[in-house]
Amino acid sequence: MVAPFTASDTVAPSARPSASASGQPSPREAILEAAGVTKRFGSFTAVNDVSFRIREGEFFTLVGPSGSGKTTLLRMLVGMEKPTAGDLLLRGKVINDLPPNRRPTCMVFQSLALFPHMSVGHNVEFPLTIAGMASDERRTRAWELLAQLHLDPNRYYDKNVMQCSGGERQRVALARALAYDPEIIFFDEPLSAIDARLRKVLQKELKDIQRRTGKTFCYVTHSLEEAMVMSDRVAILRAGLIEQIGTPDEIYAAPRNAFVAEFMGEVNLLPVTGRDGTAAGTWDTGRGLLPLTLPSPLAAAQSRKLLIRPESLRFLKPGEESGNAIRVRVLNEFSLGSRIQYHVEAAPGCTLTVERLREDRPDTGDSGLRLGWELHDSQLLET
Numbered sequence: 562m563v564a565p566f567t568a569s570d571t572v573a574p575s576a577r578p579s580a581s582a583s584g585q586p587s588p589r590e591a592i593l594e595a596a597g598v599t600k601r602f603g604s605f606t607a608v609n610d611v612s613f614r615i616r617e618g619e620f621f622t623l624v625g626p627s628g629s630g631k632t633t634l635l636r637m638l639v640g641m642e643k644p645t646a647g648d649l650l651l652r653g654k655v656i657n658d659l660p661p662n663r664r665p666t667c668m669v670f671q672s673l674a675l676f677p678h679m680s681v682g683h684n685v686e687f688p689l690t691i692a693g694m695a696s697d698e699r700r701t702r703a704w705e706l707l708a709q710l711h712l713d714p715n716r717y718y719d720k721n722v723m724q725c726s727g728g729e730r731q732r733v734a735l736a737r738a739l740a741y742d743p744e745i746i747f748f749d750e751p752l753s754a755i756d757a758r759l760r761k762v763l764q765k766e767l768k769d770i771q772r773r774t775g776k777t778f779c780y781v782t783h784s785l786e787e788a789m790v791m792s793d794r795v796a797i798l799r800a801g802l803i804e805q806i807g808t809p810d811e812i813y814a815a816p817r818n819a820f821v822a823e824f825m826g827e828v829n830l831l832p833v834t835g836r837d838g839t840a841a842g843t844w845d846t847g848r849g850l851l852p853l854t855l856p857s858p859l860a861a862a863q864s865r866k867l868l869i870r871p872e873s874l875r876f877l878k879p880g881e882e883s884g885n886a887i888r889v890r891v892l893n894e895f896s897l898g899s900r901i902q903y904h905v906e907a908a909p910g911c912t913l914t915v916e917r918l919r920e921d922r923p924d925t926g927d928s929g930l931r932l933g934w935e936l937h938d939s940q941l942l943e944t
């Protein structure tokens with residue numbers, strides 16, 4: 562299902578913002594804004610006082626684990642649900658009560674919602690038919706859109722949509738969404754049912770299409786990895802709250818807390834405690850306390866998570882110094898192509914993940930193997 566709009570529903574466009582700045586856009590730059598938006602179902606709060614702005618022409622992604630409120634938020638942005646509190650603004654105008662079919666937006670669902678009895682061409686033309694466009698003009702536009710999405714119109718225009726592959730259907734759904742000529746296209750996990758290899762190709766294609774069309778894309782996914790590949794900015798949700806908003810680089814370099822860091826994938830998060838207000842700390846391995854040097858001072862008994870990325874850990878040569886060094890034993894190794902991932906044991910039952918280039922392979926039989934990292938490669942995070 563897609564929500565059509567009519568040209569008269571569009572609000573006067575503002576000046577196009579500069580594309581380069583990261584961070585929160587100003588109200589003037591924002592095409593869509595959520596201001597203190599809350600959604601309650603009975604006594605349950607699914608979205609809790611959430612605020613963010615989406616800049617015109619950006620690829621903005623809402624990401625979070627199952628039940629974090631992504632779909633509820635998306636449904637409010639599209640107009641399928643009304644906020645219990647707070648405002649949604651389109652170019653500065655409150656649109657809380659504007660129904661989906663009067664918003665300059667459309668949605669690509671996970672199911673894609675294509676018409677199974679229609680050809681690819683007629684699926685793409687559907688919004689144009691509804692808008693009363695003449696048949697020749699419709700066909701020309703559908704051909705343009707199919708070509709733009711790398712579906713050769715000579716082959717695909719008359720093909721039944723049910724005879725297309727998952728990836729092709731995805732592109733047909735996107736071509737149909739673009740035929741509405743919406744200002745913002747919303748995507749609700751459109752790639753989740755597609756196999757991993759094709760998903761990676763389509764992620765790059767989507768980003769490429771977004772760049773070429775200059776449309777504002779607002780995407781929902783539970784995969785931070787997917788979000789990081791495609792998005793200009795990402796908002797990370799947990800239990801109805803936004804934990805962090807930023808560019809993929811900002812989030813990667815400085816996750817705000819252990820939840821965000823953990824959500825990024827394979828990272829090492831060590832529970833550490835301060836000893837005496839200096840950088841001296843202890844790591845509670847679960848089987849004992851290991852002394853460590855922390856990247857910044859912690860008060861005595863103050864607890865944090867120490868983030869160390871797998872690629873920041875290295876096997877030390879005999880006599881080699883580093884900010885921290887611990888004895889480890891290699892439990893397992895996995896080939897990642899040019900790199901190898903190691904699972905190493907620092908204490909019984911306490912493993913760390915290490916990723917090194919193939920040429921850095923240590924002597925894994927060495928019982929005196931030492932693992933090290935520099936202080937500036939670790940970060941203290943709130944839990």
Ligand SMILES: Nc1ncnc2c1ncn2[C@@H]1O[C@H](COP(=O)(O)OP(=O)(O)OP(=O)(O)O)[C@@H](O)[C@H]1O
Nearest residue numbers: 602605607625626627628629630631632633634783
């Ligand atoms: N109509 C509803 N009535 C009651 N509770 C609801 C309703 N819709 C959503 N919820 C609840 O709100 C919370 C957020 O749901 P939502 O579908 O937005 O999460 P999500 O992040 O999109 O999850 P998923 O990735 O599993 O789709 C969930 O606990 C869900 O059970």
